[in-house]
Amino acid sequence: MFSFEMEQQIEGEFERLLPLVGNRREAILCGLGELPAQEAIVMKFLYTKMTLSDAGNYSFDIFLDYARHGIFLWNRGNYKDKLPLELFLNYVLYHRVNEEEITQCRSFFYQQLSGRVEGLGMKEAVLEVNYWCAEEVTYHSTDERTMAPMAVYKTGYGRCGEESAFTVSALRSIGIPARQVYVPRWSHCDDNHAWVEAWCDGTWYFIGACEPEPVLNRGWFTNASSRAMLAHSRWFGGIPSGEEITERDGMAAVFNTLSHYGRTREVEVQIIDKAGKPVEAAEVEFEVLNYAEFFPVAALLTDPAGKVRITLGLGSIHLHAHKDGQLADRTIDTREKGDFIICLGEDRRENAWIDFDIIAPEEQPVNISALTKEQELSGVRRMREAIGKRLAxxxxxxxxxxxxxxxxxxxxxxxxxxxxxxxxxxxxxxxxxxxxxxxxxxxxxxxxxxxxxxxxxxxxKGSVLWEHFRDAIKYAGQLERGIFIHYVLNPRIYFEPLTQYREFINGFYTEGQKQLFREKPALIWEDIHGKIKEYPEREYSHLVTTPAACLSMGAGSLLSKKILFVAVCRTLGIPARIKDEDLSIEYYGEGQFKPVGNPDTATAALKLQPAKEGESWIYFTNWSLAVLEGESYRSLKLAKEEWEQEGMELRLMPGNYRIITTKRLLNGNLFAKEYYFTLQEGERKEVCLQSRDIKLRDMLTRYPLPDFEVTGEEGEAIGARDLVRSRMNLFIWLEEGKEPTEHILNELYEHKEAFQELDGGIFFMVRDRAAPENPTIKRTLSAIPGIRTCYDATDENAERISRRMYVEPGKLPLILVTDQLSGIYAVNGYNVGTADLLLRIFAEHR
Structure with a gap:
C-alpha cells in the first residue's frame, strides 16, 4: 500500500506521537508487536493522523478493525483499481467522518451491503447504498452529541449530522471514498444541514443521507445549497491537495466545497492599520447572521500584503478582523465588484442602534439532475419500500x-x-x-x-451506568436529594461520550490527596491544570478527551480538563457542574455553587425593555447578546432566561457587548439592527430593544413550485396546474382537530364575507374524506362556499412545498399563496392575524 518513502515518513511521525500519549504508549506498542508488517504500518498511519483524544478514548482493537477492513478493501475491494491512494487513505480507510463517537462498524456494514452492490459500478453502488441507509435510518431531531454510526444503525434514528456520518461510513465500508459536507449556518433561514459527497470514477457527487433519489446530484437541498455563503468538509491529519482551505482546527483541515452547489465569487479582503499599511497575520473571521447571531464559518490569517482570499456565495457576510487588540467589523456584499479594504482600530459608534441588511444568495444551483417520469415513479416506489422495511x-x-x-x-x-x-x-x-x-x-x-x-x-452501556451508580450511591444520604442526583450521581457532565471513570479516578489519587480535595475542591482544578497538558495542534475542537483518558495520557483540551474536574468532584462526592451559559466550572459547598479559578464577577446589570408594547422577543430567534472575549465576540447562552412582559434584567460582567435584532423575510433576507455598548463595574444600563419595520411587499417572494398531484371529490387525480386557473390562489394543508388548524379556520370564518369576495381560488388540502366532517372545517366550508376540498393522503406534497418555500417542513397547517404556480408567500403553524394578512397580500399583489 505504502511506498518505502511513505513508510519512513509514517514511522517518523509515529515516533514523534508516542511521547504525547502517556500511559497509552505501552498498550499501543504491545498491540503493534503482535501484528504482521502491513497491519502494523496501517495502524501507525491511523495513529499519526488521529487526534490525541481518539488515541486516548478508544481501544487499540477498535482501530485494528478499521485497519484490517481497509487492507481488505485495498487488496480485494470491488473498486480497488480506481482509487488514488490519497483518497483511499483519508476517505475509505480513515475511521473518523467528523465529530461522531467511534465504534467498530465498517466490516459489519460491508457484510450487509456487499451482496447488494456486487457487480454494480460506483455510481449505481452509491445509489443502492443510500436506499439501504433509508431502510435502516430516518431523521429525528436530537441534542448536539453525535452518536456512532453503529448506534444510529441500531436505533434507526439520527439528526442530519448523524445520518450523514452513518451514510459516509456505509459507503467507505464497500470501498467508495465519501465525506460529509456541512453548511454550518444557512444564509436564507435559521438552520444548518449536512449531507454526503461520494467519489465515483474521478468526480465528486452529492446525495442526501438516508434520503435516496434515483440519480446522483439530487436532493431536497439542491436549491437551498446554492443559497449558502459557504459549505465545507474536513480532512484529518494533513492538507488535501487541490482544495481551498478555509480554517485549520488542530488535526482537521476545513475546506470549501461551495462551488459544487451554487454560483460563487473569489473575494479578496485586505486589512490595513490607521496609517494605511497592510497588517500581516491579522485573523479575519467570516460570519453568517443566523439565529440572530453572527456565526463564524471560516477564519483566515492575512498574508504579508494584509490580504486573505476566499470563495463565497453571492450575498452578504459579516467580517470581524483583529490583531493585537485592534478590531474591525464590517458587513460586505459579495455581489459588488472589487475588493474590500478594512481598517483595524476604527472608532465604533456606541449606544446607538444601527440598521443593516443581510442579503441571502439567490437560487442558482449549478448541479441539477432532472428525473424522467420512469425514474420518478421508480424512486417513489423504492422509497416507499425502504420506509416499509424501516418501519418493520x-x-x-x-x-x-x-x-x-x-x-x-x-x-x-x-x-x-x-x-x-x-x-x-x-x-x-x-x-x-x-x-x-x-x-x-x-x-x-x-x-x-x-x-x-x-x-x-x-x-x-449498562456497565457504565452501573459503575457510576455503584460508586456514587454511598453519598446519597449526605446531600440534598436533587443536588445528589443531578451533580453527583449523574454520569452526564457535558456532551462527552458516557464512559466509566470513577473507579479509575479513585485508583489514580492517593487517600491523602482525595481527603485534601474534599476539604478544598478548588485544589482539584489546580492539580488538573498542572498535570494535564494541552496540545491544540493535535486535537479537533469538536472532540473531547474522556476523564480516564485525560489522566492516563496527561493530555486534553481545556474543555476536556473542565469535564475531568467535574468527574473528579463527583467521584469524591462533591457536587459539581459545567455551566451552560459560559462553560465555567463550579462545585457545591455551604449551600451554593462556587466558581473555580479566577472568574470575573458579574458586578454590572443590563435592563432590557421592549421598545413597542406587546412585541415578542425570543432569544436566538430575533435577538442575541454577545460579549467581547479576547478579540472575538461570544454569544451568551440566555435561553433559560425568561423575557417578562416588562423586559429582562441580566447580571453581567463589566465589558464590551453587542446586541443584534433581526427580522427574517420570506426571500431569506434579514432586516437587522445592532447596538454596541460598554458596561462599567457597578453600572446598571437600560436598553430598549428595537427591530426594523417590514412592509408587506418585503414579505413577498416568487419561487416556481413543482407541479404536485392531489385527489378530487370524484377520486380523480388533479395536477396543481389544473387547479390554479385563477391568477391568485390560497392553499391550506389542514390537520383537523389540532389547535393551530382550529385557529386559522376560526379566523377565516370571522372574515368570511371578505373571503367570499376573494378574487382567487381557495383550496383546503385534507388527508381523507372524514376530515371535512370535522365541525370547524365543516362550518368554514359552509360559510365560504367557494372553497374547494382536495385530498392529499401523504405528507410528501406539503413537505416538498415547505422546503421549496423555505418554511419549516412537517408542520401544519401549511398556508401557501400562489400567483399561478409560483409561490409568493408561505407560513406554517399559526400566528394571530394570519387571515387579515392573507387578505392584504391578495389586495397588494392584485
Missing part, C-alpha cells in the same frame, strides 16, 4: 422493548415505560443496569436514568 425493523425493536418492559415493570417502578420506549433497541443495556443488585435501590436507579437524555437511552 422499528416495530420489531419496539416489540422487544415491550417484552422487556413487562419483565422489568414490577422490579423497576412505574416510571420506566417511557424510558424503555425511548431506548428502542438498547433496552437490554438499561435492563442490565436495572436488574443488577442491590434490588432495593430501584428508585435511585430510576433517578439516574431520569437525568439522562433520550439519546443516552439509545446508546448507553
Amino acid at each position: 425493523k422499528m416495530e420489531a425493536a419496539c416489540a422487544g422493548t415491550r417484552a422487556k418492559e413487562r419483565i422489568l415493570k414490577d422490579q423497576a417502578g412505574k416510571g420506566l415505560e417511557e424510558i424503555l420506549k425511548k431506548s428502542i433497541s438498547n433496552y437490554g443495556e438499561l435492563g442490565k443496569f436495572l436488574l443488577e443488585e442491590p434490588e432495593g435501590a430501584r428508585q435511585d436507579k430510576e433517578a439516574l436514568l431520569g437525568v439522562l437524555s433520550e439519546k443516552d437511552y439509545r446508546d448507553c
Whole structure:
C-alpha cells in the first residue's frame, strides 16, 4: 500500500506521537508487536493522523478493525483499481467522518451491503447504498452529541449530522471514498444541514443521507445549497491537495466545497492599520447572521500584503478582523465588484442602534439532475419500500422493548415505560443496569436514568451506568436529594461520550490527596491544570478527551480538563457542574455553587425593555447578546432566561457587548439592527430593544413550485396546474382537530364575507374524506362556499412545498399563496392575524 518513502515518513511521525500519549504508549506498542508488517504500518498511519483524544478514548482493537477492513478493501475491494491512494487513505480507510463517537462498524456494514452492490459500478453502488441507509435510518431531531454510526444503525434514528456520518461510513465500508459536507449556518433561514459527497470514477457527487433519489446530484437541498455563503468538509491529519482551505482546527483541515452547489465569487479582503499599511497575520473571521447571531464559518490569517482570499456565495457576510487588540467589523456584499479594504482600530459608534441588511444568495444551483417520469415513479416506489422495511425493523425493536418492559415493570417502578420506549433497541443495556443488585435501590436507579437524555437511552452501556451508580450511591444520604442526583450521581457532565471513570479516578489519587480535595475542591482544578497538558495542534475542537483518558495520557483540551474536574468532584462526592451559559466550572459547598479559578464577577446589570408594547422577543430567534472575549465576540447562552412582559434584567460582567435584532423575510433576507455598548463595574444600563419595520411587499417572494398531484371529490387525480386557473390562489394543508388548524379556520370564518369576495381560488388540502366532517372545517366550508376540498393522503406534497418555500417542513397547517404556480408567500403553524394578512397580500399583489 505504502511506498518505502511513505513508510519512513509514517514511522517518523509515529515516533514523534508516542511521547504525547502517556500511559497509552505501552498498550499501543504491545498491540503493534503482535501484528504482521502491513497491519502494523496501517495502524501507525491511523495513529499519526488521529487526534490525541481518539488515541486516548478508544481501544487499540477498535482501530485494528478499521485497519484490517481497509487492507481488505485495498487488496480485494470491488473498486480497488480506481482509487488514488490519497483518497483511499483519508476517505475509505480513515475511521473518523467528523465529530461522531467511534465504534467498530465498517466490516459489519460491508457484510450487509456487499451482496447488494456486487457487480454494480460506483455510481449505481452509491445509489443502492443510500436506499439501504433509508431502510435502516430516518431523521429525528436530537441534542448536539453525535452518536456512532453503529448506534444510529441500531436505533434507526439520527439528526442530519448523524445520518450523514452513518451514510459516509456505509459507503467507505464497500470501498467508495465519501465525506460529509456541512453548511454550518444557512444564509436564507435559521438552520444548518449536512449531507454526503461520494467519489465515483474521478468526480465528486452529492446525495442526501438516508434520503435516496434515483440519480446522483439530487436532493431536497439542491436549491437551498446554492443559497449558502459557504459549505465545507474536513480532512484529518494533513492538507488535501487541490482544495481551498478555509480554517485549520488542530488535526482537521476545513475546506470549501461551495462551488459544487451554487454560483460563487473569489473575494479578496485586505486589512490595513490607521496609517494605511497592510497588517500581516491579522485573523479575519467570516460570519453568517443566523439565529440572530453572527456565526463564524471560516477564519483566515492575512498574508504579508494584509490580504486573505476566499470563495463565497453571492450575498452578504459579516467580517470581524483583529490583531493585537485592534478590531474591525464590517458587513460586505459579495455581489459588488472589487475588493474590500478594512481598517483595524476604527472608532465604533456606541449606544446607538444601527440598521443593516443581510442579503441571502439567490437560487442558482449549478448541479441539477432532472428525473424522467420512469425514474420518478421508480424512486417513489423504492422509497416507499425502504420506509416499509424501516418501519418493520422499528416495530420489531419496539416489540422487544415491550417484552422487556413487562419483565422489568414490577422490579423497576412505574416510571420506566417511557424510558424503555425511548431506548428502542438498547433496552437490554438499561435492563442490565436495572436488574443488577442491590434490588432495593430501584428508585435511585430510576433517578439516574431520569437525568439522562433520550439519546443516552439509545446508546448507553449498562456497565457504565452501573459503575457510576455503584460508586456514587454511598453519598446519597449526605446531600440534598436533587443536588445528589443531578451533580453527583449523574454520569452526564457535558456532551462527552458516557464512559466509566470513577473507579479509575479513585485508583489514580492517593487517600491523602482525595481527603485534601474534599476539604478544598478548588485544589482539584489546580492539580488538573498542572498535570494535564494541552496540545491544540493535535486535537479537533469538536472532540473531547474522556476523564480516564485525560489522566492516563496527561493530555486534553481545556474543555476536556473542565469535564475531568467535574468527574473528579463527583467521584469524591462533591457536587459539581459545567455551566451552560459560559462553560465555567463550579462545585457545591455551604449551600451554593462556587466558581473555580479566577472568574470575573458579574458586578454590572443590563435592563432590557421592549421598545413597542406587546412585541415578542425570543432569544436566538430575533435577538442575541454577545460579549467581547479576547478579540472575538461570544454569544451568551440566555435561553433559560425568561423575557417578562416588562423586559429582562441580566447580571453581567463589566465589558464590551453587542446586541443584534433581526427580522427574517420570506426571500431569506434579514432586516437587522445592532447596538454596541460598554458596561462599567457597578453600572446598571437600560436598553430598549428595537427591530426594523417590514412592509408587506418585503414579505413577498416568487419561487416556481413543482407541479404536485392531489385527489378530487370524484377520486380523480388533479395536477396543481389544473387547479390554479385563477391568477391568485390560497392553499391550506389542514390537520383537523389540532389547535393551530382550529385557529386559522376560526379566523377565516370571522372574515368570511371578505373571503367570499376573494378574487382567487381557495383550496383546503385534507388527508381523507372524514376530515371535512370535522365541525370547524365543516362550518368554514359552509360559510365560504367557494372553497374547494382536495385530498392529499401523504405528507410528501406539503413537505416538498415547505422546503421549496423555505418554511419549516412537517408542520401544519401549511398556508401557501400562489400567483399561478409560483409561490409568493408561505407560513406554517399559526400566528394571530394570519387571515387579515392573507387578505392584504391578495389586495397588494392584485
